Structures are given as structure tokens and as C-alpha cells.
Amino acid sequence: MLEVLDSRALRRTDCYGQRFMKAGTYRYHIVSPQADLITDERPFAIEVVGNELTAHMQQHTVIVRRDGGRFKPDQENVKIRAGDLVLWNCPDSALPYMIAGDKEFFSSYRLTNECGYSHAFGTSGEFHWIDAFGSKASGVVRVKNPDGKERADIERWRQTLAKGAIVMVTGDKAEPREIDIVMGQTVFFAVSKGPGISITDARLLRDSKR
């Protein structure tokens, strides 16, 4: 269990969120990263009704579990209204996974439109993230250790964990480009529009090139 910042391979403290703007049925699978290339099977579905976007976006959370060696959502079919967001998280697997939809925009592997990736940072350090697909989108998350080691310090730190930070990514621009958080806090990378990017720790790409 090591800190891995990579939206292409979701892990237990990661979430993938996707808004669905148009009515229709969007089928998907939950598989190991890139295993969507092996199978055309898309056994689960998001059914979007209504042609007008809702005034208030609703969130629908899908919890993914490991079941007999496969990833399985707690709801195989989710019915939502146009403009709603579905968010996936798999809390019980150390194995990485991806949400593989049947449309180009619908994939956690490559974040395209109206979607997001959240990551809770469990270790301190400076995380330079880049787009593994080659765009210029990039940024820095500085994660510092909590102050103090006394009981009160730890309790104070735990209270800060409910507070997250947001990075908006439009095209290849990230705003803010640099953020500072405390270990344990969550950053939500919201991708409003883009060519299909990833949020990937630059060290992972350097390592893979060696």
C-alpha cells in the first residue's frame, strides 16, 4: 500500500466522478487499467433520463466491491437525470481499476469532459502531476505533515480531513497550478473540458521510461 497518484489506475482512496449531460443509456465495465481493450463486455449501466439539465446537480455514489476476483458495483444500473453526476469508489481493493464506459468521454482512464478524479494524499511530499497522454496540463500538490504529535494535535488534524481542495482543469490549464494541503486531505481534480488527460505523478512516468 504505497502512495500512488494516477487517475488511470484508481485505488481505494481515489474516486472517479462523471456527469452525464444527455439522455441515454451509458454502459460500462469496471476492470483493471487498460483491460477494457481485452473485453467488449459492458455489463453495468447508467440510464440518463430527461433532456433538460436539472437545476441542481444530484450526485449518485456507486460503491465498487471485489467479488470473486471481479469488480462489481453495488448498483448494476443507476437511473439519473441529465446533468447529474455519478461517483465511483472501491474501498476494499488494493488492486487498481478503471471505469470503462462505452463512450469516449466516459472513462476514468482518460478524463475528458465534466468529470473528476479525487485522491486523498496519505504521505507528505511534493507531488508533481502531469498528463500521461502528453498535454501540457500539470501542477504541484505539496503535502505537509500535520503539526505536532500530541493527542490534541492529532484530533485537530483529523478534523481538517473533511476539508478538501479543488483543482480545475480546462484544456491544458490547471487552476490553481500549485496547492498546499495537509497529509490525509483530499484533492478533487475537476476536468471541465479537455483532450482526454490523466492526473499522474510525474515520477511514475519517469520510472516507466527507465
Next chain:
Amino acid sequence: MPEITAAIDETGANKLLDTAIAQIGTQTKSGTGNLGPFVASYTVQGTLTNGSVDLIPPGTIRIVDLRLDWHIDLNFGIDLSAILPDFCLPQVCIDIPCVGTVCTPKICIDWPTITVPVSFGDFVKTTADFGLLISLSGGKWKVQAVIQGVPNLQFGASSAALLAAIGLAVTPLLLAIPFIGPFLAIAVDTILAAIAVAGVTGFLGPIITPFVSGIMIPIYEQPQLFRVLPAAGPVDPEVDITIDTIAADVAHNGNEDELVLTADISP
């Protein structure tokens, strides 16, 4: 009267046992043992060094400050989830401009199992009494000093030092685990408390003690049949003798205690 008698005093016995114990060399053994609540695999090496010999009639060789230098490489797994409660990240809600609020679910983390390698060495000293064992096996006479009883080795200081070494080995492993940072001290303390000095002593005792409790020091070895004179020609064959019996004892002679070896021979 025996036909051959050899005797050495304590100074001689010291020299003899210095050499004999050094010849035993470094012994190695591997296995698994209980380190508190954890199961550890280990490889341990032990090397004995002679202390000060005291010959005590009848029949006892006492070695004061017999020293055993030992080194252990051990590995054990700690399922952190078994000793620490799960840690849960609370729900985090974030306002996305022009979109709305997105909330992550509460996410609980079960801690992983870590493997801890520890390398540690120390020594123990003990006073041990040895008896004399004479045997004829495979055409060879052997006289060995055999330890009497199981010595009580004291591991108190070693145990505390090994426990500290475990703490040092565990710390960097824990630091690499996400979210454990603020709980590092709690985790280390919990692990060390689970093992405790008693756990280390209970681990070391059965592993290290056999290096001493099973000790047999070779003092004398001789083929039962051996050549006294080589053949000098076709009409002058070699001369062999047979050692019929060997006896060994610690005896008092005059002002001195001596290690005495006697033998009866026949042509």
C-alpha cells in the same frame, strides 16, 4: 597400572580447550519461533570462545566466562490491521464552481501487513561444568568434554537491545504506509508492547541456548589401531599397536589439579 599416562595442569587445559573450542568454529541454524504474538523466521550463527578453565576433581572441567558470540537475521510479518483499528477518512465535500457540490464517501483503510527484517548480534557469557565422555566409534577413540545440564543464559540486556533494534527496523517501514504518519509513534509502541522484552527473551532463549547446551568439546581423538614404526624393509614390517582402553579423569596430584588421560595398549 595403565601403560600410557598423559596429564596436563590447568594452564595446559586452558590452552587445550582454547584450541579445541576454536576448532568447533561458527555454527549456524535456521528455523521459526514465536516473537511475542508474531512468528519470525531466523538464521542464527554462534561462535564459542573459551573462558577460564578450572579443573575440579573428580571428573569436572569448569569453564568460567565461556563466551558465545551470536548473530541473528530474523524476518517477521506484522498484520497491522490486527493491532491497529481501521482508519477512516471522513466524507469530503467540495464545491465545484458552476456545477455544484461533489462529495466523496467515507473511506476506511485497513492497514497492510509489513515484513520486518532485523539483523542483530550480541554475546553471552556463562559458567558451565563439563564431564568427560569416552567413546570408541568407527575404529576411533574419542574423548570429549560434555556439558552437564543446561546453562542459564542471561538475555536481559540483549533482549532490550534487540527490541530497540526492532523498533528501529519497523519505523521506516511504517513511514512508507499512507495515512499512518500521525499514528507512527502509536504503531511502534503497540508493536513493541506486543512483543515486549519477555517476548524477545522467550524467542532468543530456545534459539541461542542450544549452542551452549549441546556443546561437546573434542579433547582427544585417536585411531584404535595406529602405526608406531613404519616398515623398514621386506623383513622389517611396520609395527602397529592397538589401544585397548582409554580413560580420562580430572584428578588431584600433589598441589595441582590435572586432566589425566590413560591408555592400555597391546601389539
